[in-house]
Amino acid sequence: MMKQESVILLFLGIFFGLMAGVYWFWGHEDGGGVMLVGALFLGLLPGLYYFWWYRRSGGNRPEDRDDATIADGAGVVDSFPSTSIWPFVLGMGCFTMVLALVFGTWLAVPGVALILSALIGATAESRRGGTV
Amino acid sequence: MTDLIERPTTSTPDEGGPSSVDHGHHDDHGEHHGPSGILKWLTSTDHKVIGINYTVTSIVMMVIGGAFAEVIRAQLVSPTSTLVTLQQYNQLFTMHGSVMIYLFVGPFAFAGLANYLVPLQVGAPDMAFPRLNALSYWLYLTGSLTMILGFFVSGGPAAFGWVGYAPLTSAINAPGAGADLWIGALMLTGFSAIFSGVNLIATIFYLRAPGMTLFRMPIFTWNMLVTGILILLAFPVLTAGLIMLYCDRHFGTHIFEVQGGGVPLLWQHIFWFWGHPEVYILALPFFGMVTEIIPVFSKKPLFGYKGMVFATLTIAALSLGVWAHHMFTTGAVLLPFFSIMSLLIAVPTGIKIFNWIGTMWGGKLHFSTAMLMAIGFVATFLIGGITGIYLASPPLDFFTHDTYFVIAHFHSVVMALTMGAFAGIYFWFPKITGKMLHEGWGKWQFWTLFIGTQVFTLPGYLVGLHGMPRRMAVYPNNPSWQTLNQWESVGALLIGISTLLFVVNVVASYRKPIVAGDNPWDASALEWFTSSPPPHHNFTSLPPIRSERPVWDYNHPDAPALGHGHHEPAATAAEKVEA
Numbered sequence: 001m002m003k004q005e006s007v008i009l010l011f012l013g014i015f016f017g018l019m020a021g022v023y024w025f026w027g028h029e030d031g032g033g034v035m036l037v038g039a040l041f042l043g044l045l046p047g048l049y050y051f052w053w054y055r056r057s058g059g060n061r062p063e064d065r066d067d068a069t070i071a072d073g074a075g076v077v078d079s080f081p082s083t084s085i086w087p088f089v090l091g092m093g094c095f096t097m098v099l100a101l102v103f104g105t106w107l108a109v110p111g112v113a114l115i116l117s118a119l120i121g122a123t124a125e126s127r128r129g130g131t132v
Numbered sequence: 133m134t135d136l137i138e139r140p141t142t143s144t145p146d147e148g149g150p151s152s153v154d155h156g157h158h159d160d161h162g163e164h165h166g167p168s169g170i171l172k173w174l175t176s177t178d179h180k181v182i183g184i185n186y187t188v189t190s191i192v193m194m195v196i197g198g199a200f201a202e203v204i205r206a207q208l209v210s211p212t213s214t215l216v217t218l219q220q221y222n223q224l225f226t227m228h229g230s231v232m233i234y235l236f237v238g239p240f241a242f243a244g245l246a247n248y249l250v251p252l253q254v255g256a257p258d259m260a261f262p263r264l265n266a267l268s269y270w271l272y273l274t275g276s277l278t279m280i281l282g283f284f285v286s287g288g289p290a291a292f293g294w295v296g297y298a299p300l301t302s303a304i305n306a307p308g309a310g311a312d313l314w315i316g317a318l319m320l321t322g323f324s325a326i327f328s329g330v331n332l333i334a335t336i337f338y339l340r341a342p343g344m345t346l347f348r349m350p351i352f353t354w355n356m357l358v359t360g361i362l363i364l365l366a367f368p369v370l371t372a373g374l375i376m377l378y379c380d381r382h383f384g385t386h387i388f389e390v391q392g393g394g395v396p397l398l399w400q401h402i403f404w405f406w407g408h409p410e411v412y413i414l415a416l417p418f419f420g421m422v423t424e425i426i427p428v429f430s431k432k433p434l435f436g437y438k439g440m441v442f443a444t445l446t447i448a449a450l451s452l453g454v455w456a457h458h459m460f461t462t463g464a465v466l467l468p469f470f471s472i473m474s475l476l477i478a479v480p481t482g483i484k485i486f487n488w489i490g491t492m493w494g495g496k497l498h499f500s501t502a503m504l505m506a507i508g509f510v511a512t513f514l515i516g517g518i519t520g521i522y523l524a525s526p527p528l529d530f531f532t533h534d535t536y537f538v539i540a541h542f543h544s545v546v547m548a549l550t551m552g553a554f555a556g557i558y559f560w561f562p563k564i565t566g567k568m569l570h571e572g573w574g575k576w577q578f579w580t581l582f583i584g585t586q587v588f589t590l591p592g593y594l595v596g597l598h599g600m601p602r603r604m605a606v607y608p609n610n611p612s613w614q615t616l617n618q619w620e621s622v623g624a625l626l627i628g629i630s631t632l633l634f635v636v637n638v639v640a641s642y643r644k645p646i647v648a649g650d651n652p653w654d655a656s657a658l659e660w661f662t663s664s665p666p667p668h669h670n671f672t673s674l675p676p677i678r679s680e681r682p683v684w685d686y687n688h689p690d691a692p693a694l695g696h697g698h699h700e701p702a703a704t705a706a707e708k709v710e711a
Contacts, residue, residue, distance in 0.1 A: 004346045005337050008445065012361065015449040019473075023453070027466035031401040032456065039365050039452050050337075062342035070674045073139045073342035080137050080258045080669070083166050083175040087263045091270025094323070098278060098316035101378065102309050122263060 003059055006050035013043020084125060090118035137257045139341070140673045166668075177262035178668065182269050183248030184564065187557075189273055190240035194550075196280070197231035198631055200224050205624040208617045211607045221605035222291035223310075227282070229294030230314065234321050235276045237549055238410070241417035242363065243268060243328045245556050246356045248564060250332060252659035253353045255341025255677070257669035260334035261327075268327040275320030282310040290314035293603065295403055296377070298388035298396040303381045312381070315374050322371040325413075329363030332356050341658070343677035350657040350680065351440050355420030358448045362409045362416070365452060370406035373399065397464055404455035412451045415513075415545070416444060418552030419484060422506045425559050426488050428655045429503035430495030436487040437680060443480035443487075450477040460529045467526045474524035481517055485510060500653075501574030505555030508582045509548045516544030519593065534603075537596025540589045547585040547627070554581070554634065561641075562648030566664040570646075573637035581630035588623025591616040656684035 020036035023029070062068035093114030100107035167175055176182065204224050207215045216224060247265065251258055259265045282289025287308030292300035296314070299305055336349070336357045349357075377399070379385040386392025388399045427434045434440065453473040456465040488510050497503070519541040522528045532538060554577070561569045595616040600607065607613050651660040661683045662671050675686035 002337070008357075009361070011445070012449055016452055019453045023466070023469060026469060029401075029466065031398050032405065035369055035401075035405045036452065038369075042365055063340035063344050064346075065343070066345060066678075068342035068677075070140065070342055070676060075138060077137050077139050077257055077339065081177045081262050082668070083172075084177050084263050084266065085175045087177070087266035088174050088270055090267055091274055094271060094320060095274035095278070098274075098320055101316055102312040 002050045002054040002057070002061070002064070004064075006047050006054060009043050009047030009050065011043075013040050013045075013047055016040045016043055081125070084122065086118045086122040086125065089114055089121065093118055137669050139257075140671050177258070177266045179247050179251050179259045179262065179265060180564075180666065180670075182265050183244060183246075185269050186239055186247055186272065187244035189269075189276065190236050190244050193231050193235040193276060194240075195631060197228050197236055198628060200228035200231065201624055202628050204228060205621040207605060209614075209621050211611050211614055213606065216605070218605050219291060220288070222293075222603070223289050225603055226290050226293055226314075227279070230279060230290070230317075232546070233294060233410075233414075234318060235272075235279060237414045237546060237553075238325065239272050239321070240553055241414055241549070242325065242332070242356065242359050243272065245421065245560060246332065246352075246359075246417055247328070249560065249659055250335055250353055250356050251339065252563075252662065252666060252670055253350045253657050254336060254339060254344055255658050255671060255674050256335055256339035257671070259331045260339055261331050264327050265331050268324045268331070271320045271324035271327070275317045275324060278313050278320060279317035282313045285309040285313065295407070296399070297403075298377070298380075298399040299390070301377055301381070301399075302389055312378070315378050315381075319371060319374050322367050322374070325363050325367045326371075329360040329367070332360035333364070336360070341674055341677060343682075344658075347438070347441070348677060348680045348682075350420075351423040351434065351437070351444075352417075352420035352657075354441050355416040355423075355444055358444050359413050359416045362413050362448055362451065366406045366409035366413065369402055373402035373406070376402075397459075397462060400459050400462065401456070404458045405452070407458065408455045409448075409451045411545070412447055414549060416447070418509065418549045418556070419444070421556035421559070422488065422509050422552050423484075424655075424657060425502050425506045425555050426491050428559075428653050429498045429500055429506075430492045431498070432491055432495040433656075433681060434487070435490035435493070436483075439483055440487055443483040446480040447477060450480075457524055457529070460526045461533045471524055471526055475521065478517065478521050478524075485514060485517075500558070501569070501571055501578055502555050502558035502653075504575065504578045504582075505551045505558060508578060508585075509551040509555060511548075512544055512551060512582070512585055513548035515589070516541055516546075516548055519544065532596060534601055535596035536592045536600045536602060539602050540592030540596060543592065544585075544589045547581075547589065551578075551581060551585075554578075559653070560659075562652045563659055563664050563666075566648055567641055568646040568648050568652065569641050570637050573633055573640060577630045577633040577637060580626050580633060584623045584626025584628075584630055586623070588620050588627060591619040591623075595620070651683065651687070654684075654687070656681035658682055661686070 016036055017040040020033055020040055023036060024033035027033075062072040065072075093111050093116075096107055096111035096114060100111055166172065172181065173185065203216065204221070207213045207221060207224075247259065250256075279289075285308065287310055289310040290296070290306065290313070292306055292311070301311060336353060340349070346354075376385070376387045380388050380394070386394035388394050388396050390396065423434060423440060450473055454470060454477060456470045457474045459465045460467060460470070492507075519537070523532065523538065523541060558569055558574055561567070595613050598613060598616075600610065600613050600617075607617075648664050650662065650664050652664075653660075658674070658677075659666070661673075661675055675682045679685055
């Protein structure tokens with residue numbers, strides 16, 4: 001259905017918008033005002049997307065119906081990786097990049113290499129559906 | 133490797149029956165024969181493995197941060213102590229706060245048990261993005277290492293407080309690699325948190341089992357949904373601020389520096405725009421854990437389910453409007469706005485406390501360690517919450533700002549959260565490991581932790597009202613503060629002992645294991661339907677989901693809505709342990 005999901009996000013977004021309005025016109029402080037407007041959009045954008053999706057799909061997912069049985073959800077849920085080394089490689093790449101910010105830009109060379117190999121590896125893994 | 137995962141389509145476990153609480157379907161149809169040992173740790177994308185990794189790492193961080201606290205408290209036993217130098221003291225309190233907030237409470241809350249439990253509670257085979265989930269953990273682990281690395285570089289770790297106020301963080305005031313490592317660590321853990329938030333929301337929105345409508349989700353899962361949304365609202369702001377700070381330090385910008393037209397106060401706005409929602413990002417998961425635990429050990433359904441949900445959403449909505457109550461004394465913020473918003477947020481929090489008490493009221497209470505920790509959480513959080521209401525009032529805040537009153541206030545809050553964490557550990561340890569933690573050791577741990585917390589925090593309020601500022605290594609001109617400080621140190625020591633008792637308990641429970649069974653507490657959420665520990669993709673069967681207590685409904689078909697203290701459940705493994 002996604003209706004309740006969208007209502008939650010829209011409620012939060014609209015509330016942040018109201019708060020942004022009150023704060024900006026009462027407090028005349030830009031930093032907080034800008035951040036609250038950002039929060040408004042972070043609520044509205046996904047909220048409106050989910051609302052559009054609900055209207056388009058007709059809202060009949062088994063997980064949204066009170067009377068759905070377990071059998072209604074039969075079938076493939078999705079494809080889940082059971083193991084993958086690439087998140088570890090990517091994490092080490094990001095770690096090396098942060099160390100490059102502290103100890104010297106030369107560390108960015110192995111950092112970029114690790115990140116690129118992880119991105120390629122994870123993409124190939126997803127496409128082939130097997131261990132790369 | 134990728135697996136195409138199908139939903140279980142049966143409501144009947146392979147063995148056992150609805151009359152049996154511990155229905156024990158220990159089949160291995162879902163067992164996964166992947167890598168083991170170090171390779172499993174490096175490559176697993178299973179939310180349960182990642183959840184355990186997160187939990188263990190964050191508890192190690194708690195021990196490290198706790199050790200810093202013990203040194204701080206040892207220093208303050210005497211007004212003129214020379215245990216550490218003034219600069220070392222600055223480094224200690226900075227790293228104590230940073231390790232505890234960024235590396236323990238947060239990750240434990242929104243990525244440790246949450247990672248393990250949310251897919252189980254909604255009937256999903258895994259988190260929505262398992263590889264992103266694994267990346268979250270690696271960023272968290274490397275972020276933690278980056279933070280600790282500060283102790284091994286020239287000049288030592290960061291020393292400007294865990295809030296990193298400008299201009300203390302400028303390249304002139306904080307030269308050296310320690311400050312940059314602190315910034316880098318926060319960037320890594322910040323992205324880790326953002327990815328966890330994405331995963332939590334996507335899992336809850338897209339991977340629920342049939343019949344698991346939003347208003348049938350366990351409150352813990354509800355709280356993790358709201359926590360995920362708050363993470364996405366708050367953490368990008370902090371990460372952006374850290375990038376600006378790094379640019380100020382290294383690229384010649386002047387965003388937070390007065391020379392060149394910058395505004396140091398902007399850092400405080402950015403930091404607390406993250407920092408106060410962060411308080412609820414830390415607290416909501418523990419609210420959720422306690423809300424799962426109290427009904428089970430009161431033998432009653434939760435009092436006010438929808439009230440809990442709307443209170444959580446209200447806290448989330450208000451939490452973005454309270455950040456500058458940390459900045460009242462700057463003289464540059466809108467006092468009435470932030471005061472009103474901060475006072476308002478006490479209302480939904482009060483509703484939660486009312487509902488927890490309402491759940492226990494008239495119930496058949498069973499004081500297991502998990503329940504004691506949960507009650508300890510409520511009591512201690514109440515103290516921290518009420519003193520927070522004082523601080524929401526600008527005149528009172530002017531008087532107590534940056535004193536030990538504030539320190540005591542937030543330590544009441546975070547020590548309550550720590551009790552919530554241990555409540556969660558004691559409650560779900562049987563599900564995660566298949567073994568019970570020892571109740572005797574657990575009760576010793578609870579009482580040392582609870583008494584230690586009050587002995588630690590309550591004198592803090594007094595010494596704060598007597599004027600003792602935070603972040604002082606020595607106080608030679610005010611010897612009258614010594615007695616209260618010594619009491620605080622005794623409390624800190626008791627808290628340290630309680631942590632040791634927990635370690636002893638884990639070791640003892642592994643050496644003499646007591647098998648837990650699938651549902652030792654006769655609990656009602658979906659994770660108690662599968663085996664302990666659950667198979668690789670969690671469920672081989674699911675019960676019909678017709679209320680927010682599907683496992684209770686399944687195990688007690690004659691009394692689906694009963695449980696108001698009138699029902700006598702079968703002896704549970706917990707009671708067997710005591711007997």
